[in-house]
Every structure is written in structure tokens, then in C-alpha cells.
Amino acid sequence: MSSMNKTIVLYGSETGNSEALARRIGDEATEKISFFKTDSSNIQASLVVSPLDSFEAWHKANSGTIKNLAIIVVSSTGDGEAPKGAVQFLNYLELELKSCNLDTKLPFEGVYFALLGMGDKDYDDTFGKFPTLVFEGLVKLGAKPILSLEITDENEGIELVSEPWIEKLWPAITQASEERHIDSIMPKAQPIKPMSSAEVKAALIPSLEPSNNAINSTLPPIYDQKLNIEVPDTFDELKGLPRMPAEVCSLMPVVENTETPSKDLPLPQFVKQAFPSLIWGQVKKVSSLTSSEALKRTLALELEVPRDSLYYIPGDVIGIPQPNDNQLVTLLLQRLRLDTDSLYLLSPSTGQLPSHLVACGAAPVTPRVLLSYAVDISIVLKKPLLRVLSQCCTDPSEATALDWLASKQGASQFTALRDHAPTLLELLNAFPSSQPSLARLLDVLSPLQPRHYSITSTPLTAPSQIQLIFNVVQYRTQGLLRHGLFTPWIDRASGLAPAKSDVTPTSLKLPFFLKPHGPMSFHLPSNPKTPLILVGPGTGIAPLLSFVRHRQAQRSLARRAGTIGPRLEEDIRARYGPIWLIAGFRHPDHDFLASEELHILVQDATLDRLDVAFSRLETASFSQPAGQLGCLAPPSHTGAKYVQDALTNNAAYWRELMISKGACFYLCGDAGEMARDVNATLLRLLGDCDLGELTPAAQMAAWNKEGRIKRDLW
Ligand SMILES: Cc1cc2nc3c(=O)[nH]c(=O)nc-3n(C[C@H](O)[C@H](O)[C@H](O)COP(=O)(O)O)c2cc1C
Numbered sequence: 001m002s003s004m005n006k007t008i009v010l011y012g013s014e015t016g017n018s019e020a021l022a023r024r025i026g027d028e029a030t031e032k033i034s035f036f037k038t039d040s041s042n043i044q045a046s047l048v049v050s051p052l053d054s055f056e057a058w059h060k061a062n063s064g065t066i067k068n069l070a071i072i073v074v075s076s077t078g079d080g081e082a083p084k085g086a087v088q089f090l091n092y093l094e095l096e097l098k099s100c101n102l103d104t105k106l107p108f109e110g111v112y113f114a115l116l117g118m119g120d121k122d123y124d125d126t127f128g129k130f131p132t133l134v135f136e137g138l139v140k141l142g143a144k145p146i147l148s149l150e151i152t153d154e155n156e157g158i159e160l161v162s163e164p165w166i167e168k169l170w171p172a173i174t175q176a177s178e179e180r181h182i183d184s185i186m187p188k189a190q191p192i193k194p195m196s197s198a199e200v201k202a203a204l205i206p207s208l209e210p211s212n213n214a215i216n217s218t219l220p221p222i223y224d225q226k227l228n229i230e231v232p233d234t235f236d237e238l239k240g241l242p243r244m245p246a247e248v249c250s251l252m253p254v255v256e257n258t259e260t261p262s263k264d265l266p267l268p269q270f271v272k273q274a275f276p277s278l279i280w281g282q283v284k285k286v287s288s289l290t291s292s293e294a295l296k297r298t299l300a301l302e303l304e305v306p307r308d309s310l311y312y313i314p315g316d317v318i319g320i321p322q323p324n325d326n327q328l329v330t331l332l333l334q335r336l337r338l339d340t341d342s343l344y345l346l347s348p349s350t351g352q353l354p355s356h357l358v359a360c361g362a363a364p365v366t367p368r369v370l371l372s373y374a375v376d377i378s379i380v381l382k383k384p385l386l387r388v389l390s391q392c393c394t395d396p397s398e399a400t401a402l403d404w405l406a407s408k409q410g411a412s413q414f415t416a417l418r419d420h421a422p423t424l425l426e427l428l429n430a431f432p433s434s435q436p437s438l439a440r441l442l443d444v445l446s447p448l449q450p451r452h453y454s455i456t457s458t459p460l461t462a463p464s465q466i467q468l469i470f471n472v473v474q475y476r477t478q479g480l481l482r483h484g485l486f487t488p489w490i491d492r493a494s495g496l497a498p499a500k501s502d503v504t505p506t507s508l509k510l511p512f513f514l515k516p517h518g519p520m521s522f523h524l525p526s527n528p529k530t531p532l533i534l535v536g537p538g539t540g541i542a543p544l545l546s547f548v549r550h551r552q553a554q555r556s557l558a559r560r561a562g563t564i565g566p567r568l569e570e571d572i573r574a575r576y577g578p579i580w581l582i583a584g585f586r587h588p589d590h591d592f593l594a595s596e597e598l599h600i601l602v603q604d605a606t607l608d609r610l611d612v613a614f615s616r617l618e619t620a621s622f623s624q625p626a627g628q629l630g631c632l633a634p635p636s637h638t639g640a641k642y643v644q645d646a647l648t649n650n651a652a653y654w655r656e657l658m659i660s661k662g663a664c665f666y667l668c669g670d671a672g673e674m675a676r677d678v679n680a681t682l683l684r685l686l687g688d689c690d691l692g693e694l695t696p697a698a699q700m701a702a703w704n705k706e707g708r709i710k711r712d713l714w
Contacts, residue, residue: 004067004068004069004112004173004176004177005062005065005066005067005068006058006061006062006065006068006069007029007047007068007069007070007071008047008048008049008050008054008055008058008068008069008070008071009022009023009025009026009029009047009048009049009050009070009071009072009073010022010049010050010051010052010054010055010070010071010072010073010074011023011049011050011051011052011072011073011074011085012051012052012053012072012073012074012075012082012083012084012085012086012089012130012134013073013074013075013083013084013085013118013355014075014077014083014084014449015075015077015376015446015447015449016354016356016446016447017075017118017154017158017382017446018073018074018075018083018118019073019085019354019355020245020354020384020444021073021116021118021158021162022049022071022073023049023246023248023351023352023354024243024245024246025049025071025073025166025169026047026048026049026351027246027350027351028166029047029071029170029173030047032170033170033173033174034174049351049352051084051085051086051355052072052074052085052086052089052134053085053086053087053088053089055070055089055092056088056089056092058070059108059111063107063110065110066110067110067112067176067177068110068111068112069111069112069113069114069146069173069176069177070111070112070113070114070143071113071114071169072113072114072115072116072134073115073116073118074086074115074116074117074118074130074131074134075117075118075119075130075131076117076118076119076123076126076127076128076129076130076131077130079126079711079713080123080125080126080129080130081129081130082130083130085355086130086134087516089134090130090133093133093134093137093138093141096108096137096141097137097140097141100141105142106141106142107141107142108138108141108142108143109142109143110142111138111142111143111144112143112144112145112146112176113138113143113144113145113146114145114146114147114169114172114173115131115134115135115138115145115147115149116131116150116151116152116161116162116165117130117131117132117135117149117150117151117152118131118151118152118154118158119131119151119152119153119154120153120154120155121153121155121156122155127151127153128149128151131149131151132149132151135149144176146172146173146175146176147165147168147169147172150165155415155418156411156415157240157383157411157414158383159240159242159383160240160408163240163242163243225426225480225481226426226429226430227417227420227422227426227427227429227430227480229401229405229413229417229430230413231400231401231404231405231410231413232404235404235409236409238403238404238407238408238409239407239408239409240407240408241387241403241406241407241408242383242384242387242406243387244387244388244391245384245387245388245443245444246350246351246443247349247350247439247440247443248348248349248350248351248352248353248354248443249346249347249348249349249353249354249357249439249440249442249443250346250347250348250349250439251344251345251346251437251438251439251442252344252345252347253342253343253344254342254343254344254345254364267321267373267511268365268369268373269359269362269363270359270360270362270363270365270373270374271321271373271511273359273362274321274356274359275319275321275450275511275513277513277514278321278511278512278513279305279306279309279310279511279512279513279514280305280306280509280510280511281303281304281305281466281509281510281511281512282303282304282305282508282509283301283302283303283490283494283505283508283509283510284302284303284304284465284504285300285301285302285502285503285504286299286300286301286302286490286491286494286496286502286503286505287299287300287496287502287503288496288502289469289591289593289594290590290591290593291589291590291591293587293589293590294586294587294590294591295586295590295591296471296472296538296591297471297472297491297497298469298470298471298472298538298539298591298593299469299470299471299472299487299490299491299496300456300467300468300469301467301468301469301470301490301494302465302466302467303465303466303467303468303510303512304464304465305464305465305466306464307463307464309464310459310463310464310466310514311459312455312459312466312514313459313523313524314455314458314523314524314543314546314547314549314550315454315455315521315522315523315524315543315546315547316454316455316514316515316517316523316546317452317453317454317455317514317515317543318452318453318455318466318468318512318513318514318515319450319451319452319512319513319514319515320450320451320452320453320486320510320511320512321373321448321450321511321512321513322450322451322485322486322489323372323373323448323485324371324372324373324376324377324378324448324485325378325485325489326372328377328378328423328425329368329371329372329377331425332371332377332424332425332428333367333368333371335425335428335429336367336428336435336436336437336438336441337435338367338438339367340366340367340368341366341368342366342367343364343365343366344364344365344366344367345361345364345365346360346361346365346370346439346442347361348361349439354442354443354447356374356375356447357374357442360374367438370438370442371438373448374442374447374448375441375442375445375446375447375448376445376446376447376448376449377423377424377425377445378421378423378424378482378485379421379423380422380423380424380427380445380446381414381417381418381421381422381427382444382446383406383414384444385427385441385444385445386402386403386405386406387402387403387406387444388436388440388441388443388444389402389427389428389431389434389436390402390403390406390434391436391440392434392435392436392437392440393431393433393434394433394435395432395433398431398432398433398434399434401431402431402434405417419477419478420477420478420480421477421480421482422480424441424445426480450513451484451485451486451487452515453468453470453542454468454522454542454543454546454668454712455467455468455542455543455546456468456469456542456543456545456546456549457546457549458546458549458550458552458553460550460553460554460557461549461553468542469539469541469542469545469593470487470539470542471487471538471539472484472487472488472491472497473487473488474488490510493505493508494508522543522666522668522710522711522712524547524550525664525707527577528551528554528575528576528577529575529576529577530577530662530663530664531577531578531579531580531657531661531662531663531664532547532577532578532579532580532663532664532666533580533582533654533657533658533663533664533665533666534547534548534579534580534581534582534666535581535582535643535647535665535666535667535668535669535678536581536582536583536584536643536666536667536668536669537583537584537585537613537642537643537669537670537674538584538585538591538593538669538670539593539669540584540667540668540669540670540712541583541593541594541668542668543666543668543712544581544583544666544668545594545597547579547666548579548581548601548606548607551576551579551606552601552604552606554576555572555576555604555605555606558571558572558575559572573605577661577663578608578609578657579606579607579608579609580607580608580609580610580611580653580657581598581601581607581609581610581611582610582611582612582613582643582646582647583598583610583611583612583613583643584612584613584614584615584640584642584643584646584674585612585613585614585615586614586615586616587614587616587617588612588614588617592612592614598610598612609653611640611646611649611650612640612646613640613641613642613643613645613646614640614641615641615642617641642674642677643674643678644674644677644678644680644681647678647681647682647685648681648684648685651685651688654685655685655688655689658703658708659689662708663708664707664708664709664710665682665703665708665709665710666710666711666712667709667710667711667712667713668711668712668713669713669714670713670714671713671714675711675713679700682696682700682709683696683697683700684696686699686700
């Protein structure tokens with residue numbers, strides 16, 4: 001046997017990094033591996049590069065053959081979850097792990113694989129989580145790794161790991177194909193016990209993300225900011241320079257066009273294709289929930305949808321395919337000297353278009369539409385882009401500076417520049433002689449991601465309406481102003497900014513879709529008697545509001561249907577478990593979201609307990625205005641600064657609910673310090689408990705597995 005029977009390159013990729021690398025590997029394989037060149041009867045003439053989700057079909061088609069090779073590049077997204085193109089594969093892997101039998105042949109015997117993971121070490125707990133899960137799952141199911149698992153760190157530079165890994169890949173393939181297997185890399189696949197679904201899912205535990213650096217949100221967007229990039233005058237020969245990205249995209253002007261062009265905003269055809277279940281929501285109301293003194297501006301948005309067009313449950317999240325800022329697109333079109341309204345046909349000059357651009361090639365399209373909807377132009381810094389900008393410079397000193405930034409020598413300056421989160425326009429303006437074509441930029445820019453928001457409403461009270469709350473995202477990266485896409489836009493488009501009161505826009509419509517549930521879905525437990533501990537500082541309260549509003553509606557429906565007589569309230573209490581909500585804000589007068597509603601939820605006994613922490617309240621003790629919260633027993637505010645203080649102050653109650661009463665604990669909010677501190681607090685609270693054989697960490701891990709601790713962090 002001198003080659004693999006079938007070979008495939010697979011990727012799972014949220015923002016395009018893994019896909020771009022998988023395509024490059026596919027291109028290089030035919031040059032590097034002799035049997036790809038010579039033995040065309042044994043190998044597909046052109047190597048297929050496709051999403052990891054196609055593994056099942058590929059494996060089924062080829063499982064009779066002795067040796068098949070899968071080269072896999074896959075990232076983690078969310079809280080260590082499966083990225084796009086790998087979600088169905090996760091379900092398949094999970095099923096195989098559950099059903100594989102100790103006594104029979106392992107299902108992936110005969111499959112050889114090499115897997116490169118993409119990750120980011122900033123995601124402490126979930127660094128490389130999904131690639132690791134895939135690697136270990138494949139090994140457990142009998143596939144043989146030909147290289148050990150390696151994971152890139154986007155923060156340090158993907159190339160530091162990916163380039164040496166690719167160099168090792170070619171000899172490893174040759175070696176494996178010659179049957180000198182590299183069994184020493186990993187222990188031989190052992191027969192395994194079937195895994196439960198919970199065990200597979202438990203491998204995907206939430207992570208902690210860095211937080212935004214928020215500032216007063218009334219500043220307008222500014223696009224003429226200057227980047228300060230320092231490059232030394234002289235340096236040694238550049239090392240670790242990533243390869244020049246392949247030229248894939250081609251834009252041909254359309255002279256005679258018979259098709260209906262994708263010329264107009266809003267919503268070109270390719271966006272509708274990418275999100276086939278889009279629903280249009282009419283904006284009913286936008287209101288500001290914070291005072292002018294609040295550090296962040298928080299808005300509530302109500303959307304009305306056509307009757308019966310939306311079925312959601314509390315905890316669901318919507319995605320909004322928001323285009324890039326119009327002003328930024330216009331300036332970019334000018335800088336790139338592009339004719340805004342001419343029509344072009346996008347096609348691959350070699351190989352295949354990146355998957356996020358395939359639908360854009362279906363019909364003629366204008367540069368404005370492409371830059372508005374297809375690619376991210378706000379946060380762009382990646383080494384392959386620097387290489388392309390360098391390739392397109394007419395001034396050699398600028399080209400050298402860009403290459404230096406992309407090299408190993410320029411690593412610390414690259415990291416510093418990335419902390420500035422430069423837009424494409426700023427980068428181009430910093431290197432004025434660089435004049436890339438739009439097609440060349442499409443080769444390397446990441447797909448534009450939809451913006452996701454938790455629904456705060458319940459379908460029980462208004463099935464044709466949804467509500468959202470969110471901060472208007474504006475922040476500074478070391479002096480430079482940055483802003484989000486959707487939130488400042490809706491603030492302006494609704495006519496709310498800079499007004500303070502509610503507005504009811506008459507003609508504003510928004511397209512959105514319901515995000516499919518991930519493996520760690522943040523939803524209510526199926527048994528309504530389960531006690532709930534809900535912790536949500538700031539806008540982390542959003543999905544928790546949906547939970548409590550839903551419970552309030554359930555109780556009210558039960559009351560209305562009630563035939564039980566004088567014992568009705570008691571029966572309702574018995575039917576639903578207690579809910580303890582811990583919210584956290586800066587100051588009661590500035591950003592206490594939904595304060596009046598929370599008060600009502602306590603009064604009508606939907607909430608058994610409410611604790612509110614205020615981080616910027618000068619006096620340790622907080623007294624609510626008469627008639628509010630003061631009626632709570634036990635008292636709602638115990639001088640807590642942060643949500644974790646409220647947990648510590650009420651340790652006995654927390655232990656009673658979690659240990660004796662089987663409560664579910666939900667945490668939603670900013671993933672930085674808050675999530676770490678809450679985690680540490682829970683471990684500390686468990687330290688004083690009798691957990692039998694278990695350590696506090698093991699107890700937490702068990703609750704994670706059972707879905708009794710759920711996190712929704714961003
Ligand atoms: C929303 C989001 C969540 C992420 N979550 C994780 C994570 O949990 N663990 C990790 O190692 N990397 C995480 N990353 C980093 C990505 O895995 C990394 O940027 C990778 O290069 C992306 O590759 P892709 O473009 O192929 O998806 C996350 C990135 C984003 C944007």
C-alpha cells in the first residue's frame with residue numbers, strides 16, 4: 001500500500017481562519033505529496049476541501065476502504081463550542097460515542113487524521129476546547145492521528161503554530177501512507193465505554209472572554225483617526241513571515257446584465273440565502289433605560305413580527321445581520337477608488353470561493369454591497385491581510401514595514417496594534433501607497449458576523465412581539481474611538497439618540513433570525529419545580545428577565561384557569577419552584593435596569609428573593625425609596641458591591657438551594673473578571689460543605705455536566 005485511498009481536507013470555521021488554512025493545505029497538498037501527483041487512481045484528482053459536517057457522508061462512502069485520510073482544521077467559538085460547519089459533526093460524533101459498542105469494531109478504524117486546532121489563549125478555560133473534543137472523540141472511535149494535536153493562539157499569532165505544523169504534515173502523510181504508522185504519537189485507540197450525551201456536552205464548558213472598554217456613548221463615530229505604528233529603520237532578515245495568501249477571488253465587470261442586480265441596500269439576495277429563516281420585525285419602541293450619568297447607555301427595543309412567524313422559548317437568542325457602517329463603507333470605497341454602483345460578478349480565479357462568499361457569486365453585485373454585507377471591515381488585523389497590503393504597495397519602505405509587522409520580529413508591535421482594533425480604512429491610511437483591489441481584499445477579510453442578542457420577553461404574554469435590551473457599544477482602544485455595529489446604529493436610526501425618552505419609529509424594520517440552540521443551551525429546566533438561582537449583572541439580566549417574565553405569565557395563567565378555590569395560591573406555589581434573582585448595577589439612580597418591574601415581580605411573588613448589588617454606591621448600605629424593594633424579606637440589598645458579594649452574604653441560602661433542593665444556577669453577563677469571581681465564590685461556598693468524596697471543583701464539574709450550572713457569557 002503506497003497511498004491513502006481517499007483524502008479530504010475538512011474545516012469548521014466561524015470567522016474564516018480555519019477555512020482559509022484548510023484551503024491552503026488543499027492547494028499545497030498536490031504539490032507536496034508525491035502520490036497525490038502520481039497516483040491519480042488512488043486519490044481524488046483535486047483534493048476536496050469541505051466543512052467538517054461532511055465527514056459523516058465521506059466516511060460512509062469510504063468506510064469499506066482500508067486507509068482514508070482526513071486533514072482537519074477546526075476552531076472553537078462561543079464558550080468552547082463548535083464553529084460553523086462543525087455543529088452537525090458534533091451531533092454525529094456524540095451519537096457514535098454513545099452507540100459504539102465495547103465488543104464490536106470501532107467505527108472509525110481505517111481513518112487516519114491530522115488535526116490542527118484554532119483557538120485563543122484569552123479564552124482561559126476553553127482554550128482549544130472544541131478541537132480537543134474532536135481529536136479525542138476521533139481517537140476513541142478508532143481513527144489514528146498521524147500528528148499530535150496542536151492549537152494555534154490567535155493572540156500570539158496563528159502562524160507560530162500553523163506553519164511548523166504544516167511542515168510536519170507532509171512527511172507525516174507520506175509516512176502513514178507507507179504504513180510506517182506513527183503510533184507513538186498517541187496511544188492506540190482503546191475500546192471505550194459509550195459516553196452519555198451529558199458527558200460529551202460537559203466537555204464544552206463555558207469560557208471567559210475579555211470585556212469591552214466602555215466609555216460615554218454620546219461620542220459620534222470618527223473615521224479619520226490615525227494609527228501610530230512604529231517600525232525600526234533596520235532589522236535582520238525577516239523570520240516567521242506567513243506565506244502570501246493565494247489569489248482566489250476575481251471580480252469581472254458585468255457589461256450587459258439581464259438578471260436583477262444586487263444593487264440596492266437593504267438586504268441583498270446573498271444575505272437572504274445565508275440566513276434563510278429571516279423574519280422581519282417592525283420596530284415598535286426604542287427606549288433608554290439609563291440616565292445621562294450612566295457610564296454605558298442601555299436601550300430596550302421592541303419588535304413586532306407577523307403573526308405565527310416566530311416560535312421561541314425563554315433563553316432564545318436572535319441574530320441580526322447588520323451591515324457595516326455606511327459612512328465607513330463610503331470612505332473605504334473612496335480610498336480604494338472603487339466605483340460604488342458598477343456591477344461585478346464574483347467568481348474564483350483558482351479553487352473555490354471562501355464559503356461565506358459563495359452566495360455572493362450567484363448574481364452581479366456592487367462593491368458597496370460587498371463591503372456592506374459580505375466582510376468585516378471594522379476589526380481586521382490579521383497577518384495574511386498585512387501580507388496582501390504589503391504586496392499591493394508601490395512604496396517599498398511601506399511594503400517592508402508591513403512585512404516586518406507580520407513577521408516574528410514584529411510580534412510585539414503586531415500585538416500592540418491589534419489592541420487598537422484598527423479598521424481596514426485606518427490600516428490603508430497608515431500605508432497610503434497600498435492599493436489592493438477589492439477582489440484581493442476579499443481573499444483575506446473575515447466574514448461579517450451577525451450580532452446576537454438574548455430575548456427578554458416571553459411568548460406567553462405577546463407571541464408576536466419580542467423585546468431586547470443591550471448596551472450601546474462604544475469604547476476606546478488606547479485613545480482611539482471604536483463602536484459596535486448594530487447598537488449605535490439603532491440608537492441613531494430610531495431617532496432616540498441623543499433624546500432620552502422613548503421613541504416609536506414608524507417605518508423601521510429589522511431582519512433577524514432565531515439562533516439555533518447550541519449544546520450548552522441557556523434555557524429553563526424542564527421541571528418547573530426546580531428552584532432557580534439567576535445571576536445577571538448589567539445587561540446579563542436580559543435572558544433572566546425572559547425566564548422570570550415567563551414564570552410570571554405561567555402563574556397568572558394558572559391563576560386564571562384556577563378552579564382550586566381558596567388553596568389556589570398555595571397550589572401555584574407548590575407547582576413552581578422558588579426563584580432567587582441576583583442583579584448588579586453601578587448605581588440605583590443611573591442604570592438600575594427594569595427596577596420597577598423587578599419590584600412588581602417580588603410583590604406578586606414570582607421572585608422569592610431579589611438581591612441587587614451596586615458597585616458605585618458610596619455608602620455600603622442601600623435604602624430603596626419607600627415602597628420599593630424594602631418590602632422584601634429577607635432584605636433585597638445587603639450592601640453588596642458585586643453579585644458575588646450577594647452570593648457570599650447569602651451563603652447559607654445558596655447552599656440550601658443548590659445542595660438540599662437541587663436548584664439550577666444560571667449566570668449571564670460579561671465574561672471577564674465577573675465570571676471568574678463568581679466561579680471562585682461558588683468554589684469557596686462549596687469549600688464549607690460536606691460533599692462526601694467530591695472536591696468543590698469536582699462538584700462544580702458534576703453540576704456543569706448535569707446542566708445545573710449554566711453560563712451565557714460574552
Ligand atoms: C465569539 C468567539 C468565541 C471564541 N471562543 C473561543 C474559545 O472558547 N476557545 C478558544 O480557544 N478560542 C475561542 N475563540 C478564538 C477562535 O477560536 C480563534 O479566533 C480562531 O482563530 C478562529 O478561527 P475560525 O475563524 O476558523 O473560527 C473565539 C473567538 C470568537 C470570535
